[in-house]
Amino acid sequence: MVSKAASDQPVVPHDAAQPGAGGGPDPEQHYVRSSVAGAAKILVVGPLGVGKTTLIGAVSEIKPLSTEAVMSQAGARVDRGGERTKTTTTVALDFGRITIDGELVLYLFGTPGQQRFLPAWRELARGALGALALVDTRDLEASFDALGHLEDLGLPFAVAVNAFPGSPDHGEQRLREALDLLPQTPLVVCDAREYRSSVQALIALVSHLINAAEPT
Amino acid sequence: MTGQREERTTPAVRPYVITRGRSGAASPELPWETLVVAVAADPPAGPSGLQPEHRRILGHCQGLLSVAEIAAHLGQPPSVVQVLLGDLVDWGLITTRPPVPAAERTDVTMLRKVLHGLESRL
Ligand SMILES: Nc1nc2c(ncn2[C@@H]2O[C@H](COP(=O)(O)OP(=O)(O)O)[C@@H](O)[C@H]2O)c(=O)[nH]1
Ligand SMILES: [Mg+2]
Numbered sequence: 001m002v003s004k005a006a007s008d009q010p011v012v013p014h015d016a017a018q019p020g021a022g023g024g025p026d027p028e029q030h031y032v033r034s035s036v037a038g039a040a041k042i043l044v045v046g047p048l049g050v051g052k053t054t055l056i057g058a059v060s061e062i063k064p065l066s067t068e069a070v071m072s073q074a075g076a077r078v079d080r081g082g083e084r085t086k087t088t089t090t091v092a093l094d095f096g097r098i099t100i101d102g103e104l105v106l107y108l109f110g111t112p113g114q115q116r117f118l119p120a121w122r123e124l125a126r127g128a129l130g131a132l133a134l135v136d137t138r139d140l141e142a143s144f145d146a147l148g149h150l151e152d153l154g155l156p157f158a159v160a161v162n163a164f165p166g167s168p169d170h171g172e173q174r175l176r177e178a179l180d181l182l183p184q185t186p187l188v189v190c191d192a193r194e195y196r197s198s199v200q201a202l203i204a205l206v207s208h209l210i211n212a213a214e215p216t
Numbered sequence: 217m218t219g220q221r222e223e224r225t226t227p228a229v230r231p232y233v234i235t236r237g238r239s240g241a242a243s244p245e246l247p248w249e250t251l252v253v254a255v256a257a258d259p260p261a262g263p264s265g266l267q268p269e270h271r272r273i274l275g276h277c278q279g280l281l282s283v284a285e286i287a288a289h290l291g292q293p294p295s296v297v298q299v300l301l302g303d304l305v306d307w308g309l310i311t312t313r314p315p316v317p318a319a320e321r322t323d324v325t326m327l328r329k330v331l332h333g334l335e336s337r338l
Contacts, residue, residue: 031279031280032251032279032281033280034253034279036251036280037313038251038315038316038317039282039313039315039316040330041248062285065288065289067284067287067293069293069294069295070295090293095248095288097282097285098334101329104316104329106333107284109284123247126247127247127249127315129327129330196338200338209322210327210331
């Protein structure tokens with residue numbers, strides 16, 4: 001007999017030792033609140049080392065988790081009758097979670113921006129509200145692939161400059177030109193290690209999404 | 217720096233065996249942010265198709281969790297977990313809460329809710 005009553009109660013998992021939750025999980029934090037009706041997602045994109053995992057870790061209510069996406073490239077598919085020698089290329093994607101209110105949670109997926117990882121974006125980008133593109137001003141060109149791909153996908157985005165020690169200050173106008181940003185695309189400076197700064201970068205993105213959605 | 221930490225090439229054998237050759241590409245109805253929860257605290261003895269991997273998933277869904285979180289906790293790619301979750305949905309052992317639908321994703325009221333949720337965290 002299947003009992004439905006138990007499903008809405010937060011229950012401590014049978015397997016109490018959750019990998020990735022250092023010092024034992026807080027069952028209150030481990031599960032999404034049972035009142036939540038559904039989730040939304042935002043992508044955090046940018047080249048390796050730009051601070052994606054750091055930003056997600058700063059704002060997430062759970063310790064950032066990592067999962068391996070299988071890239072759906074030619075030959076990578078695991079088909080019926082597939083040969084044992086076949087290999088699949090996987091991409092590590094970090095993600096975190098923010099409870100918005102009793103009805104909604106937001107997931108942040110860190111998506112590497114290098115050209116060869118772009119196939120992994122397709123599934124993730126589908127259904128995303130938008131993206132926060134992280135930029136390191138010491139290497140602007142490293143961000144071009146990610147920005148170009150967001151434009152190709154038609155995914156609205158905001159740009160956050162993650163300030164590192166010794167980062168050159170190009171000035172906003174020159175930075176906009178170098179990155180070829182539309183005038184309405186938000187450009188903010190953030191410190192991905194800081195909670196408030198990272199939340200403010202997300203706020204800049206969501207404000208932009210509201211502007212884009214509002215009939216003018 | 218190399219992309220080593222973010223890229224890995226692995227033999228496809230294990231996920232292939234777990235899903236009995238079925239590809240996760242056939243399960244677009246369970247995006248990574250889909251929330252799932254087990255219907256019962258203890259899974260029933262049957263159905264006969266229930267593998268240890270299914271039971272491990274059920275152990276992880278005693279409250280609401282996303283497909284991505286379950287995959288991360290299990291250490292399996294989401295494409296594999298999507299197939300196994302599809303089985304559990306078919307057997308009535310878990311229920312799903314789909315992501316915010318397309319029409320709502322560009323809805324100003326929903327986006328304002330997200331904005332206020334973030335602002336209240338400052
Ligand atoms: N100084 C400084 N270091 C940062 C900042 N953000 C990230 N880092 C460091 O840069 C390195 C790469 O960051 P990580 O988040 O792993 O980058 P990812 O590859 O985009 O996920 C780590 O050692 C971080 O500690 C920042 O805002 N300022
Ligand atoms: Mg990272």
